[in-house]
Amino acid sequence: MRALICDEYGGIDALRVAEMPDPAPIPGTAMVAVRAAAVNFADVLVVAGQYQAKPELPFVPGGELAGVVESADGLEGFGPGDRVCGFTGFGAMAERAVAYPGSIIHLPDHVSFEAGAAIPVAYGTSYHALVDRARLEEGETLLVLGAAGGVGIAAVQIAKAMGATVVAAVSSEDKAAATMEAGADEIVRYDQIPLRDGIAAATGGEGVDVVYDPVGGTATELALRSTKWNGRLLVIGFASGEIPSIPLNLSLVKGNSVIGVFWGRFNMEEPERSAANNQVIMDWVADGTLRPLVQKTYPLEEAVDALRWVADRNAIGRVVVTP
Numbered sequence: 259m260r261a262l263i264c265d266e267y268g269g270i271d272a273l274r275v276a277e278m279p280d281p282a283p284i285p286g287t288a289m290v291a292v293r294a295a296a297v298n299f300a301d302v303l304v305v306a307g308q309y310q311a312k313p314e315l316p317f318v319p320g321g322e323l324a325g326v327v328e329s330a331d332g333l334e335g336f337g338p339g340d341r342v343c344g345f346t347g348f349g350a351m352a353e354r355a356v357a358y359p360g361s362i363i364h365l366p367d368h369v370s371f372e373a374g375a376a377i378p379v380a381y382g383t384s385y386h387a388l389v390d391r392a393r394l395e396e397g398e399t400l401l402v403l404g405a406a407g408g409v410g411i412a413a414v415q416i417a418k419a420m421g422a423t424v425v426a427a428v429s430s431e432d433k434a435a436a437t438m439e440a441g442a443d444e445i446v447r448y449d450q451i452p453l454r455d456g457i458a459a460a461t462g463g464e465g466v467d468v469v470y471d472p473v474g475g476t477a478t479e480l481a482l483r484s485t486k487w488n489g490r491l492l493v494i495g496f497a498s499g500e501i502p503s504i505p506l507n508l509s510l511v512k513g514n515s516v517i518g519v520f521w522g523r524f525n526m527e528e529p530e531r532s533a534a535n536n537q538v539i540m541d542w543v544a545d546g547t548l549r550p551l552v553q554k555t556y557p558l559e560e561a562v563d564a565l566r567w568v569a570d571r572n573a574i575g576r577v578v579v580t581p
Contacts, residue, residue: 259277259278259279259280259353259354260275260276260277260352260353260558260581261275261276261277261278261318261351261352261353261558261581262275262318262319262320262351262352262558262561262562263275263276263278263316263317264304264305264315264316264317264318264319265315265316266315267305267306267307267312267315268305268306269302269305269306270302270305270306270562270565270566270569271562272305273305273319273561273562273565275558275559275561275562278316278318278352280354281352281354281355281356283329283331284331284356285331285332286331286332286333286358286359287330287331287333287356287357287358287359288327288328288329288330288333288342288356288357288362289327289329289330289354289355289356289357290323290325290326290327290328290342290344290354290355290356290357290362291325291326291327291328291353291354292323292324292325292351292352292353292354292581293323293324293325293326293371293375293580293581294323294324294325294370294371294372294374294375294555294578294579294580294581295320295322295323295324295350295351295352295355295375295578295579295580295581296320296322296323296350296375296376296378296379296380296408296576296578297320297564297565297567297568297573297576297577297578297579298321298379298380298408298568299407299408299495299497299569300321300495301319301320301321301565301568302565302568302569304319304348305319305565311347311522313347313348317348317349318349318350318351318352318355319348319350319565320348320349320350320351320352320355320579321345321346321347321348321350321378321379321522322343322344322346322350322375322376322377322378322379323343323344323346323350323355323357323375324341324342324343324344324365324372324373324374324377325341325342325343325355325371326339326340326341326342327339327340327342328354333359334359336362336364341364341365341366341367341371341374342357342362342363342364342365342374343362343363343365343371343374343375343377343378344357344358344361344362344363344378345361345362345378345379345382345522345525346358346361347522351558351561351579351581352558352581353581359529360525360529360532360533361378361525361529361532363533363536363537363540364540365540366540366543366544368544369543369544371580372552372555372578372580373543373550373552374550375576375578376550376551376552376575376576377539377543377550378536379408379409379521380408380409380411380412380550380576381412381416381539381548381550382521382525382532382535382536382539383409383412383494383519383521384409384412384413384416384470385416385538385539386519386521386524386532386535387413387470387492387494387519388400388413388416388417388420388468388470388492389416389420389535390524391490391492391517391518391519392468392470392490392492392517394417394420394422394467394468395420395422395467396420396421396422397421397422397423398422398423398467398468399422399423399424399425399461399464399466399467399468400413400417400422400423400424400425400466400467400468400469400470401425401427401446401457401466401468401469401470401481401484402414402417402424402425402426402427403427403469403470403471403472403473403477403478403481404427404471404472404473404497405426405427405428405433405437405442406426406428406430406433406434406437406574406575407472407497407573407575408573408575408576409472409494409495410426410437410470410472411436411437411440411551411574411575411576412548413470414437414440414441414442415440415441415547415548415549416542416548417441417470418440418441419542419547419548422468423443423444424441424442424443424444425443425444425445425446425460425461425466426438426440426442426444426445426446427446427448427453427456427457427477428445428446428447428448429447429448429449430447430449432574433574434447436551436574436575440549440551444460444461445460446459446460448477453477453480453481453484454480454483454484457481457484458484464486465484465485465486466481466484466485466486466489467485467486467488467489467490468485468489468490468491468492469481469482469484469485469489469490469491469492470492470494471492471493471494472494472495472496472497473495473496473497473498474495474496474497474498474499474501474502475496475499475500475502476498476500476502477498478491478493478502478504479502479504479505479508482504482508482512482514482516483508483512485512485514486512486514487512487513487514488513488514488515489512489513489514489515490514490515490517491514491516491517492517492519493516493517493518494519497571504516550575550576551574551575551576552575552576552578553573553574553576553577554567554573554578555577555578555579555580556577556578556579556580557580557581558579558580558581560579561579564577564578564579
């Protein structure tokens, strides 16, 4: 099969597209013919050896896919010909990949493979963050940093489905338009106004109940300072490349909480709860409540360009590779 291959932790430029053996069938799993694989910022970190998980070399990048089941030996509820999407961890940017129980779900016929590939990680992470970790309530105000990215758009849509007011922080007019289309109530253009001033203006000076932070860097402390009493900061990731150091006196004087969100670990530790979350997400996708945004698609031969587009922070919504 053709695949994007990482032979060494040398970053995007060290990747190559070539033939490699099909993955070996594993009892209790599904072999999926991959039709689309979404690119995550984490993939950029993985191939550079900068992620918390380091797969054994050589490996195929890509953690989420959509495709058609070729075989499902002992995997209850799935059979050849089923349209599915799911989380693989690694291995998705290839013509075939192995999907594990609890990590895949049936894809409705009217949802494209490209949209399906954009669902598992972004929507899984955001649903787990907002529902399980923050316990976001109807009527609360959510600030989404990096709101035009893959997880950001998902967070905006899920929060609106939960009845929250959403403030989206973005850095350009086209990103503002995308987040408004996703349902954001207020926009903070932090390229035009200091972040805290923008949050204050968007909330009438009251601040926010929950911060969804996949960015890190200097924005984290500024956002934490803008929370209300009993506010919650969700630590999603560090797309800025900088892990912030937060003065803990902020939690003391504001009574707020810093909450870690590691969806991949949750998926492994609590597979039944994760599968239940996935079903809610897919039901919302099926009825149009959630609408995955795919900005660009690339053929497998141009997968390196897809990763570079995401690494350069050009993505609005999701970028997908089609093997």
